[in-house]
Amino acid sequence: MNVVKRAMQLVLVLLVGLVAACGGEQVGVGQANSLPAVAVAPTPESPAAVVQPVQVPAPAVLEQGSEPAPVESQAVARRLVMLDPGHQRHGNNAPEAVGPDTRETKPKVSSGTVGVRTKKPEYVLNLEVSQLIKAELMKRGIEVAMTRESHEVDISNKQRADMANEASAALAVRIHADGDSSPKTSGFSVLYPSASVASLKPIAADSRQAAGFIAEQLKAVTGTPGRGLSARSDLSGFNWSKVPVVLVELGFMTNPEEDERLSEAEYQQKLAVGIADGLEQFLSAR
Ligand SMILES: [Zn+2]
Secondary structure (H helix, E strand, O other): OOOHHHHHHHHHHHHHHHHHHHHHHOHHHHHHOHHHHOOOOOOOOOOOOOOOOOOOOOOOOEEOOOOOHHHHHHHHHHEEEEEEEEEOOOOOEEEEEOOOOOOOOOOOOOOEOOOOOOOEEEHHHHHHHHHHHHHHHHHHOEEEEEOOOOOOOOOHHHHHHHHHHHOOOOOOEEEEOOOOOOOOOOOEEEEEOOOOHHHHHHHHHHHHHHHHHHHHHHHHHOOOOOOOOEOOOOOOHHHOOOOOOOEEEEEEOOOOOHHHHHHOOOHHHHHHHHHHHHHHHHHHOO
């Protein structure tokens, strides 16, 4: 008799523990999706591990590294980074409000600049480097989502911001390359939303911190000072954002030497590692 009673009590305790665990998984898509990475050995101390069928459906947009994240980076692994490879094959000139606080409009999305020597369109370079950043982040157990993985899309800059907002991204990172009328202008830069825009006040400080980390790491991996940080109030992709956001200008495609360098596999990998290092630093500081 007593044994049966004991057993039932144990089952009850297990069930209560299970319910508590389920409740905890409902907060934020980023957390929900990182479940599969946490491989828990079935020990007496972790009854939840025995009951494996508890699964939270993951949104299709989210992706997760196939390798389990190292234990020390679990906190980082629970944060989602939204990567936005700038532009697309065909621009869309339909007007779109530059932000919630203004009637000013800009084209929904342009097709970007072109490599003066490589003739490569910017949207191609942006996706190439974004894929390397994605791989680098996944290797580190950091969750990544991307606004696009194809050139054949039609996503406005506001819609790209909305995607990061809806995913509750810890940070949105827009990847672009620069153009200038002078072929001599060169160097990377990191843009962040200006605190002078009322709607951007809540995200300005965090965004600036992320921009600073990324710029420092890019300096380290490229061995060049770059052009530093720039606060912007005129970018639709910033003004509609409710999550911290930065825009990395990888370099100038209108500078012949830099244009070529930007397409070298080794240099692209350096840029990806530098950006991932800065992101990791930002996420660890949360
Ligand atoms: Zn661009």
